[in-house]
Amino acid sequence: MPVIRIPTDNVAEGDRLIRYQDEQGRERTVPLLRLQVNVLIGRDPTRGSPDERKPRRAILDTGAPLTVFPKHRWQSFADEIVRLPLVGDQNPIGRAGGRQFSYFLGRVWVGAVDPFERRLPAVPVLAQFREDDIPAGEPLPPILLGLWGGILEGRTLTRWPTVERYDPDMPTLESFGQWWHLSDP
Amino acid sequence: MPEQLEPPATEVAAPPVAGDVAATGATGGSVRELVDRAPEEAGEAVAANEKAWQAALRAKANAEPALGKRLKAAGLIGTPISSGSDFLWDPDDVLEVGPVQKEVIRDLNWGQEQFARGAFDAYRGQLVAIVNKTVLGVGRDEGQLVAEAVAKTGVAPHRVAIFDVDSGEF
Numbered sequence: 116m117p118v119i120r121i122p123t124d125n126v127a128e129g130d131r132l133i134r135y136q137d138e139q140g141r142e143r144t145v146p147l148l149r150l151q152v153n154v155l156i157g158r159d160p161t162r163g164s165p166d167e168r169k170p171r172r173a174i175l176d177t178g179a180p181l182t183v184f185p186k187h188r189w190q191s192f193a194d195e196i197v198r199l200p201l202v203g204d205q206n207p208i209g210r211a212g213g214r215q216f217s218y219f220l221g222r223v224w225v226g227a228v229d230p231f232e233r234r235l236p237a238v239p240v241l242a243q244f245r246e247d248d249i250p251a252g253e254p255l256p257p258i259l260l261g262l263w264g265g266i267l268e269g270r271t272l273t274r275w276p277t278v279e280r281y282d283p284d285m286p287t288l289e290s291f292g293q294w295w296h297l298s299d300p
Numbered sequence: 301m302p303e304q305l306e307p308p309a310t311e312v313a314a315p316p317v318a319g320d321v322a323a324t325g326a327t328g329g330s331v332r333e334l335v336d337r338a339p340e341e342a343g344e345a346v347a348a349n350e351k352a353w354q355a356a357l358r359a360k361a362n363a364e365p366a367l368g369k370r371l372k373a374a375g376l377i378g379t380p381i382s383s384g385s386d387f388l389w390d391p392d393d394v395l396e397v398g399p400v401q402k403e404v405i406r407d408l409n410w411g412q413e414q415f416a417r418g419a420f421d422a423y424r425g426q427l428v429a430i431v432n433k434t435v436l437g438v439g440r441d442e443g444q445l446v447a448e449a450v451a452k453t454g455v456a457p458h459r460v461a462i463f464d465v466d467s468g469e470f
C-alpha cells in the first residue's frame with residue numbers, strides 16, 4: 116500500500132491574515148490552509164533506470180473539478196502531454212480562482228511525492244492546460260490537482276484528526292488539527 | 301471525547317494555541333519574532349516541548365493498554381508517522397524517491413521553511429530557483445530560471461528546485 120502524507124501549509128501572513136474576536140472577546144487568527152503535494156511529471160521509469168523527473172509543487176484542491184496546469188508550468192514538459200480534442204463546437208474556456216482562461220484538454224502521467232521523500236506511482240491524469248498568459252504584476256497560479264480524472268482516482272484520501280500540534284518528523288510543521296494522507300488500495 | 305489527562309509531572313510549558321493571539325503576546329506574535337530571530341532554537345524548543353508531552357502520554361498508554369487504544373483513536377498519541385504506525389500504514393510498503401529527487405525535495409522543504417518564516421514574502425506569486433538551500437533566482441519564467449541556475453552551479457536541470465511562492469489568494 117504505497118502512501119504519501121500531505122502537509123497543510125498555512126499561507127496566512129501579512130495583509131492576508133483574517134483576525135476576529137471570538138465569543139469570549141479574545142482575538143484569534145484564521146489559518147488559511149493548503150494541501151501541498153509535489154508531483155512528478157511522466158511515467159515511472161523502469162527498474163534500474165535513472166529517474167530524472169523533477170518534483171514540482173502543486174495544491175490538492177478537491178473543490179476543483181479537474182486538474183489544471185498553468186502555462187508557465189506545463190511549457191517545460193509540453194512533450195509529455197497528449198492533446199485530446201473537444202467534440203463539437205465547445206468553447207475551451209475554464210475558470211479557476213475567479214479567473215476565466217482558455218485551455219486545451221490533455222492527458223499526462225503524474226506521480227506524487229511528499230516532503231518525507233516518499234512517492235506514489237504515476238497515473239494518467241486528464242487535465243486542463245491553460246493557454247492564457249498571466250499579466251506581469253499578477254501572481255502566477257499554482258498547479259491545481261482536481262477531484263476527477265487525476266491523482267485521486269482509485270486512491271484513498273484520508274483526513275485524520277489529531278491534537279498533536281506539531282509533526283513528529285518535522286517539528287516546525289504544524290498539524291492544524293489534521294493529518295492527511297493519500298494511499299493506493 | 302478525547303481522554304482528559306493530567307499534564308506530565310515534569311515542568312513543561314504548554315505550547316500556544318494555534319491562532320491564539322493572547323498566547324503569543326500580541327498580534328504578529330512574540331512566537332513569530334522568536335522564529336525570525338532564532339529559527340533553529342525556536343524549532344528545537346517546540347520539538348522538545350512537544351516530545352515531553354508525547355512521552356508522558358505514551359508512558360500512560362503503555363501502562364494501560366485500554367487507555368492507550370483510546371488515546372490513539374482520539375489522535376492524542378501516535379508513533380512517528382514515517383517510522384510506521386499500526387493505525388496508519390506498513391512502512392515496508394513505502395516507495396522512496398530517487399537520490400536527485402531527494403535533494404530537490406530537501407530544497408523545496410527549505411523553501412517552505414523560508415516561506416513560513418516570511419522570508420519569501422517579497423516573492424509572492426513568483427517562482428524561486430533553489431539549489432543546495434541557496435536562492436539562485438526569482439522570476440516568472442521557469443525555463444530561464446533553470447538555465448540560469450544550471451549556468452551558476454553546473455547541476456543538471458532536473459536538480460534545480462523551482463519553488464512557486466503562494467500568493468495567499470483563495
